[in-house]
Amino acid sequence: MACFYKFVNSILSNGDEAFLKEALLEVSLYSAETCEKMAKAASLRYVSDSVPGISRKKNKAGFIYYYPDGRQVLEEKVLQRINALAIPPAYHDVWICPYANGHIQATARDDRNRKQYRYHSLWQECRQQQKFYMMISFGKALTAIREHVNRELRKPATLSREQIICAIIYLLDNACLRIGNSVYARENKSYGLTTLRKKHLSIEENKAMLDFEGKSSKIWHIDLKDRKIVKILKKCEEIPGYELFKYYDENGALNVVCSQEINAYLQTLTKKPFTAKDFRTWIACRETLCRLVEICLSNEPPTPKNLKSTIKEVADLLGHTTSVCQKNYIYPGMLIWWQQGRLHSWVKRNKAKIQQLDDDSLLLYWLKKACKENEDLLLKSRKKYSSA
Known part of the structure; x- marks a missing residue:
């Protein structure tokens, strides 16, 4: 984290401490102009491999x-x-x-x-940190995303572009599936949402089931009982062709949906650069925190064994190894809080409030607290690294 503190100190050296929070959020918006500004502030060159190199x-x-x-x-x-x-x-x-x-x-x-x-190691630390700052924005946007998706799915099943995209977003949110990649589907016969085939779907009365092999040979079996999504999937099964998710455009032509369309739709809907992967990051952090909080509420001690088993459960849910899950999907601060006993103390102090919150609200509540503490730590570190 030392590199990250130096990075923040370079921003603070401009004399505008109020800019810190905005800067941490802006760097997560993936704007090339903003990233270039942040790289410069951190004494990094914003480079491209389109220029001559070694x-x-x-x-x-x-x-x-x-x-x-x-x-x-x-x-x-x-x-x-x-x-x-x-x-x-x-x-x-x-x-x-x-x-x-x-x-x-x-x-x-x-x-x-x-x-x-x-x-560069500094850039990696900055991006890792900002990814989890961005989760607060994602958590705040979730309610509006879900309301919009549910409105579209409650409409008659016309299989419009918007309705099919909303069906995929529903599954991202509720089934924790990868978005899919045509290269993986073609070369590895491993599938995600946008590359599913009709052979992966089976319908029984008012239930739909998805069975397929995903990335890293993970076998997925998903039971879906929500009438809204079952209705759409039944209609998808009737369309010609082997792809599951297709839509009719304004000319009545069939089009296969792709991951880029999902990401673009999310960004248009929210005015933020969210992608399909943000759902899996959110789910990983939510499920990890809720399991750890449950352990705290049962008055069990914060042991490494409890943490390890929790990460394993969440990794299995995502179809990842524990190392990939921990490194790329779980906010590092959450693990630090557990290891230092701070999560137990926080749960004890806020028990009444925590028990009133649903799982998503609990994660958002904790993230705000953790990120606020991190901002305070970064500000305090300014003096320490000002001469580094």
Whole structure:
């Protein structure tokens, strides 16, 4: 976190402490202009691999590196930075940032031609932190998103673009499924919402079931009993073609929905840059917090074993390994609060309030508290890192 405190201190050095909260939120809005401003404030260069960079060439001993002007990289400090990036030997089209403070340090293509990135450690910390600040905005928007989705699903099943997109958002929110990727569906036969086939759906009376293999060979079985979504799925089954989620456009033509449409729809609806993945991040944090709070309410001690089993349960729910779930989906502050016994103390002090809240409201209530404390910590750290 030291790098992050330095980053915030650079913002505060402008003398406007009130800007901190706005800055933390703005960097999460994924605006290139804002990110460039934040990178500059943190003494990072906002870079792109479209400009010339350091390249590498294989030799008998390993790799030789060359500057854009053709000179071989011989400086020990630069070579140490490159080696620390740990770019796999099998990667190709390797681009390495010529600047040690570039926010992107390297890009390359893996053996499946997927673009991979290596970011500056400071930039990673900033983005990890802002992701969870953004969750407060997402939590506040959830009620409006759900109300809009439910209105669309209660309408007659016309399978319009908006209705199909809302059906997918409903499943993101209620079934914790991935959005789907056509490449994974084609190459791995693993599926997400936008790539589901009609063969994955079965209908029994007033119940719908989805059975399919997802990413990392996770087998999904989802039972759906809500009449609104069952009605839509029944209608989807009647449409020609093997894809499950298709819609009729204004000309009456059938179109297969894609993940980009879902993300664009969410952003238009909320005026925020939310994506389908935000639902899974929210669910992971909500389910983790609720389980940990339940343990606190039962007066069990905050043991590592309880934490480990909780993360395992949530990872299974998401179809992830525990390490991926903990690293990418669960707010680190939540785990720190548990390990330090602060969550137990907080639950004890706020027991009456907590027992009145539903699960989503509980997470939002805790996030506001945790992020406010983090802001205070960052402000206090200004003096500590001002000379760093």
